[in-house]
Amino acid sequence: MVNLKTPRDIEAMKAAGKLSAQVLREVGNAIRPGISTLELDQIAESFIRTHGGVPAFKGYGGFPASICASVNDEIVHGIPSADVILHEGDIISIDTGAVVDSWVGDNAWTYPVGKVSDEKARLLAVGEACLYAGIAQAKPGNRLGDIGFAVQRTAEDGGMSVVRDYVGHGIGHVMHEEPNVPNYGKQHRGLLLKPGMVLAIEPMINAGTHKTLRGSDGWLVKTRDGKPSVHFEKTVAITERGPVIITIEPNHPKPL
Numbered sequence: 001m002v003n004l005k006t007p008r009d010i011e012a013m014k015a016a017g018k019l020s021a022q023v024l025r026e027v028g029n030a031i032r033p034g035i036s037t038l039e040l041d042q043i044a045e046s047f048i049r050t051h052g053g054v055p056a057f058k059g060y061g062g063f064p065a066s067i068c069a070s071v072n073d074e075i076v077h078g079i080p081s082a083d084v085i086l087h088e089g090d091i092i093s094i095d096t097g098a099v100v101d102s103w104v105g106d107n108a109w110t111y112p113v114g115k116v117s118d119e120k121a122r123l124l125a126v127g128e129a130c131l132y133a134g135i136a137q138a139k140p141g142n143r144l145g146d147i148g149f150a151v152q153r154t155a156e157d158g159g160m161s162v163v164r165d166y167v168g169h170g171i172g173h174v175m176h177e178e179p180n181v182p183n184y185g186k187q188h189r190g191l192l193l194k195p196g197m198v199l200a201i202e203p204m205i206n207a208g209t210h211k212t213l214r215g216s217d218g219w220l221v222k223t224r225d226g227k228p229s230v231h232f233e234k235t236v237a238i239t240e241r242g243p244v245i246i247t248i249e250p251n252h253p254k255p256l
Contacts, residue, residue: 002170002178004196010237010244012103013172013198017235017246019053019098020105025249027067027096031111033088037069040094041080048098056097056104060175063219068095068108070220075204075212075229076166077219088114091124093231097175097247104175106200107247108233120228123207126158127230130203134183138201138236138243142193148185151203155183163204163229165212166221171200171235195240202233 005013026047027040045066048055055066063079070078070093071086078084078093086092095108110124133150155162168181179191183203208227215222223229235246 002191002197003172004194005172005198005237006196010198010239010246012101013105013235013237013246016053016098016100016103016105018249019048019051019100020056020096020107020235021247021249022051023047023098024094024096024107024109024247027094028109028111031086031092031113033086033114035086036082037071037078037080037084037086037092038082040069041065041067044096053098053100056099056106056175066096068093070095070229070231072228073223073226075163075206075221075223076231077221079217079219086113089116091116091120091228091230093229095231095233102173104171104173105247106171106175106233106235108202108231110230110232119207122158123160123205123228123230126155126160127203127205127232129158130154130183130205131201131232131234134201134203135234135236135243135245138193138199138238140193140195140238140240143188144179144181144190144193145185146187147201148182149187152184155203155205161206161208161210163206163210163212166204168200168202168233171198193238195238197238198235198246199238200233200235202231204229204231
């Protein structure tokens with residue numbers, strides 16, 4: 001069952017969204033060659049707690065950290081570690097979120113570590129474009145397939161592939177609610193989008209094959225061919241006037 005939110009609910013969700021966006025930016029600003037993903041996780045947890053929130057990821061389904069940190073060919077769900085050190089030319093996806101007043105915010109961004117290859121730079125640009133193409137379709141009267149179609153078309157027009165094994169989701173008082181939000185699909189197909197739906201739209205885009213491989217820890221997901229992957233995500237409310245990004249810092253010129 002899809003849980004529709006009232007305008008008051010959506011307004012209340014903005015506190016969790018704002019903090020989630022702030023912590024994502026805080027971690028992004030700390031990314032540099034030589035830092036470990038465990039250090040990035042510590043920055044995230046400290047920031048969330050000192051700003052009145054609770055890490056949404058820590059303990060969720062047994063996940064041990066406040067961020068997912070996925071490097072290069074890692075798609076999602078990388079567990080932070082002191083042994084994972086970032087190097088010039090890497091890319092890293094940071095997925096994190098915060099709970100404020102029982103509402104959850106969820107967002108992700110993929111960052112370059114110093115100067116990256118042309119292939120990775122192109123992948124980053126296409127992945128970001130996929131996110132905004134999907135968000136633009138999150139409006140009343142459209143269907144879930146319109147979101148997925150826009151993401152898939154943008155990715156494939158850019159020479160990239162769309163992960164199919166992992167999808168976006170509804171969100172509210174818990175991290176994952178119905179419906180699933182695939183990043184592929186056909187126009188005008190699937191669930192009708194209505195005001196009050198709140199979705200985590202999160203394209204996962206690969207430079208090579210869309211096929212995935214699960215790591216031995218039961219969490220990490222990698223590309224099967226070892227080529228790089230990017231992940232971009234925002235929490236988005238569907239309103240009468242169109243999509244409203246919840247995970248946003250007010251007045252920031254380019255919201256993450």
